[in-house]
Amino acid sequence: KNGSSRSVLFFINLAIIILNLVAPTISQDDGICTFTADYCWKCFDTGTYTAGDKYQENLNSLLSSFSSSTQNNSGFYSSSRGQDSNKVNAIALCRGDLSQDSCQACLNKSTDILLQNCSTQKEAIIWAERCMVRYSYNLIFGIEQTDPFKHVPSPHSAKNPQHDRAASGNSLKKFAAGHATVPGGETIYALAQCTPxxxxxxxxxxxxxxxxxIQTCCDGKQGGKVLKPSCNLRSMADKLVDIPAPVPAAPALKEEKKKSNIKQIVITIVVVLVAFVTILSSICIFLRLTKRRVKLDEEFGNVSLVESLQYDFETIRSxxxxxxxxxxxxxxxxxxVYKGRLANGTYIAVKRLSKNSEQGDREFKTEVTLVAQLQHxxxxxxxxxxxKAGERIVIYEYVPNTSLNHFIFGKHINKTCFLLMELYLDPIDQAHLDWETRYKIIGGIARGLLYLHEDSRLRIIxxxxxxxxxLLDEDMNPKIADFGMARLFMMDQTQGDTNTIAGTYGYMAPEYVMYGRFSVKSDVFSFGVLILEILSGKRISSFQNGENEEDLLSYAWRNWRDDTVANIMDPKLTTGLGIEMMRCIHIALLCVQENVASRPSMASVVSMLNSHLSHCQYPHDRHIICNIRVDQT
Structure with missing residues (x-):
């Protein structure tokens, strides 16, 4: 694509400003990738596939399409193939100076070597002198990745070690693809490139x-390479790029004799007009596509991540x-939120944000950029x-059952919830939600939160x-929805602060309500409240208990202290207080402890759900009972 080609040129110009090349001294040879090697690769041990399975079929098909494509002149390829656990994401990048034939030859050879040496690995990368190919079952598009890397110093010492330091100054003029003569008479060449x-x-x-x-790995040598998934940097005494010879000027055409034939004149005029209209139409289409990409970039900051997910407005309207x-x-x-059906028969859930909602705009960007990268x-x-034109629409998979809210509390619907996929079906008796189903729902929610907190490439609150x-699917498996207020954490970040408290009272942790502090333990608190609601069939908000009115947390703690935990359970559950029920009450109270540090992580919760109570710590009653208004949900 022309956009990809311009991106490569843009990054090369950027590199002209930032490159300070210093030739390398310390060799880091791993036994595979050497300075003279034509190819070096890395096979990841993060997962394997079985020969002949669907993942291998998708992988071979995708890489073959890169090495055989004749429609791409930019030298950059990125695409996906397959669904769920069999989905393969791949990127291929050729050096910016290569012709299309040279690029295809390099990709073809590199692909063969990679599949031969990393057979059954679900993630791998190969660097060649002229191209790079990588694939993974994880999302890799639009994400800077500097690991794994290869430091490859030249085996030959420089004739003049000082030329490296000269190369970092004005003598090289910091060109990303160029050469210069340094003191001592040597000529050095340099090239830098990013994936577009x-x-x-x-x-x-x-x-x-x-x-x-490159300053630390190759000092005192005649050159070196730093190879990474998202960029590469090369410096050496040999010519790096293929500079095409200038095309000789075409000989001047002889002036044609003036045509007197009226028919010929008419044909000429028609051809010119058709050519003009074609060129004008092409310019209009190009400007429209450019405007669209700019708009996406303004909205999300990363076009490549979301561009493939965009639907046409008329498709959704229909x-x-x-x-x-x-x-x-x-x-x-x-x-x-609307129910929809695409032309191929697929049902979808369509969330259409109000045009005048600023809060909705923020939620829209958060949901698209975060949820697009999550798979669980x-x-x-x-x-x-x-x-389009002020419209903000998010399209989700259609979940054919109602929300958990309906099953544990009946037909009352929370009208402030965006993702309530409520079907207009006959009322379902709460008794349908037996203990086995409730326990299955609790475990599924726990695994979903564990993925958000620890197992995904992102850490999300x-x-x-x-x-x-x-939401509950046809098999009553739970699915966590509505990420409009979610926050992205760095992997080493443990806590965040906000001046704007957003959420639903009763489910929010005390430290978040009072001080605006949130962390993974805030979600743990909410999960504990959820467990108590699922177990009791009662809302977190105040409810009538005989002549007294109290909230669910106070009710649960009181029965825990009085050793009457059976009172917490939903009377519709006809079976007695089993080990699993007792375990869930125990875990719920651990999660809603006032002390943040005392709450377990979701990894511990999942472990406790599958272990015996003796492995659980003893929950401590809250030291402070917050008098907080609770909204109906």
Whole structure:
């Protein structure tokens, strides 16, 4: 694509400013990747596939399409193939100076070597002198990745070691692809390149880090390479790039004789007009596509991550019968949710944000950029989005059952919830939610939260966990939904602060309500409240208990202290207080402890759900009972 080609040129120009090349001294030869090797690769041990399975079929098909494509002149390829655990994501990048034939030859050979040496590995990368190929079952598009890396110093010492330090100054003029003569008469060549799917900031970061590393790995040598998934940097005494010879000027055409034939004149005029209209149309299409990409970039900051998920507005309008009330599943303060059906028969859930909702805009960007990168059976799956003329629409998989809110509390619907996928079915008796199903739901929610907190490539705090945000599929498997208020944490970050408290009272942890502090333990608190609601069939808000009115947490703690925990259980559960029930009450009270540090992690919760009570610590009653208003949910 032309956009990809311009991205490569942009990153090369960026590298001209930031490159400070210092030739390398310390060799880091791992036994595979050497300076003279034509190919070096890395096979990851993060997962394997079986010969002949669907993952291998998708992998072979995807890599073959890269090495055989004749429609791409930019030298950059990125695509996916397959679904769920069999989905393969791949990127291929050729050196910017290569012709299409040279690029295809390099990709073809590199692909063969990679599949031969990393057979059955679900993630691998190979660097060749002229190209790079990588694939993974994880999302890799638009993400700066500097690991794994290869430091490859030249085996030959420089004739003049000082030329390296001269190369870092004005003598090289910091060109990303060029050469210069340094003191001592030697000529050095340099080349830098980023994958076009990462943005300007990430490219700059990757190249700056590579400059620092080449200074430490290859000092005193005639050159070296720093090879990474998102960028590469090369410096050596040999010519690096293929500079095509200038095309000789075409000989001047002889002036044609003036045509007197009227028919010929008419044909000429028609051809010129057709050519003009074609060129004008092409320019209009190009400007329209450019405007679209700029708009996406302004909205999300990373076009490549979300561009493939965009739906046409007319497609969504048709699927929902022009957003008819008959297809409306729920209405909230930020917009409405509709049931839709695509032309291929696939049912979808369409969340349409109000045009005048600023809060909705923030939620829209958060949901699209975060949920698009998440894949777990206990999280609702994002199918795409639509962005047109003030419209903000998110498209999710359609979950054919109602929310957990309906099953444990009956037909009362929370109208402020965006993702309430409420079907207009006959009322379902709460007795249908037997203990086995409730325990299955608790375990599924726990696994979904564990994925968000620890197992995904991102660390995400949901911040709005409640029954109406838990959807149930046809097999009553829970799916966590509504990530509009979620927050992204760095992997080493443990706590965040906010001046704007957002969420649902009763489910929010005390430290978040009072001080605006949130962490993974905030979600743990909400999960504990959820367990108590599932076990008791009562809402967290105040309820009538004989002549007294109290909230569910106070009720649970009082019965725990009085050794009457059987009173907490939903009377519709006809079986006695079993080990699993007791275990869940125990875990719930551990999760809602006032002391943040005393609450367990979700990893501990999942472990306790599958172990005996003797392995659980003893919960301590809250030291402070907060008098907090609780909204109906």
């Amino acid at each position: 799917d990462i943005d300007k900031q990430n490219c700059s970061s990757c190249l700056k880090q590579s400059v620092t590393e 699927a929902t019968d022009d957003f008819s009330d008959a297809n409306k599943l729920g209405q909230g303060g930020f917009g409405a 059976r206990n999280l609702v799956r994002l199918l795409g989005f639509c962005l 949901h911040r709005d966990l409640k029954p109406s945000n838990i």
